[in-house]
Amino acid sequence: MMNMVGIPKILNTKRDVYNLHEMALNNLIDRKEWVIRLKKLKAEDIFRLPILEKGDGYFIIPKTERELPKIYAIEPMLIPETEETRKENEVYKITGEIPAEDFIELSGGHQEAEKLGLTVEEIASMIEELM
Numbered sequence: 565m566m567n568m569v570g571i572p573k574i575l576n577t578k579r580d581v582y583n584l585h586e587m588a589l590n591n592l593i594d595r596k597e598w599v600i601r602l603k604k605l606k607a608e609d610i611f612r613l614p615i616l617e618k619g620d621g622y623f624i625i626p627k628t629e630r631e632l633p634k635i636y637a638i639e640p641m642l643i644p645e646t647e648e649t650r651k652e653n654e655v656y657k658i659t660g661e662i663p664a665e666d667f668i669e670l671s672g673g674h675q676e677a678e679k680l681g682l683t684v685e686e687i688a689s690m691i692e693e694l695m
Contacts, residue, residue: 570594571601578681581605585690595694602694605680606687609672615663616655623662627654630670636660 571593575581588598617624624641632638637659645653674684 571597575605575676575680581680581682581690585693588694599691599694602687602691605677605682606674606684606691609675611670611672612667613670614667615665618662621662622657622659624655624657625668627656628670630672632656632658632670 571584572580575584584593584598584601587593588595611628611630613625613628613630615623615625627640639657639659641655641657643653643655677684677687
């Protein structure tokens with residue numbers, strides 16, 4: 565019988581997830597490792613956006629497709645081109661409490677699980693089956 569070396573870093577399809585889960589249930593791959601991988605799959609992605617400038621009661625971040633926290637007043641702005649950028653850059657001027665860090669953290673949802681067509685509930689029940 566061949567032993568599987570480990571769990572692939574990249575899961576391409578929902579089927580991959582279910583096949584690996586079946587293997588874990590049958591002890592063909594390390595259950596603990598699979599649980600760790602499932603938890604990672606279930607985790608929310610966190611993105612850090614750099615703060616480009618801090619001012620009096622506002623700060624500026626690069627434009628993003630991510631949803632920004634509702635607590636902020638957000639105003640899109642264009643920064644004129646410079647020698648380095650060679651193009652105008654759209655940024656967001658955000659009015660509100662200025663973070664102490666040089667970045668803000670945004671939740672990106674459950675990117676990996678969504679890409680595979682899995683719900684957080686499905687993943688949670690898989691984890692439960694292994695406990």
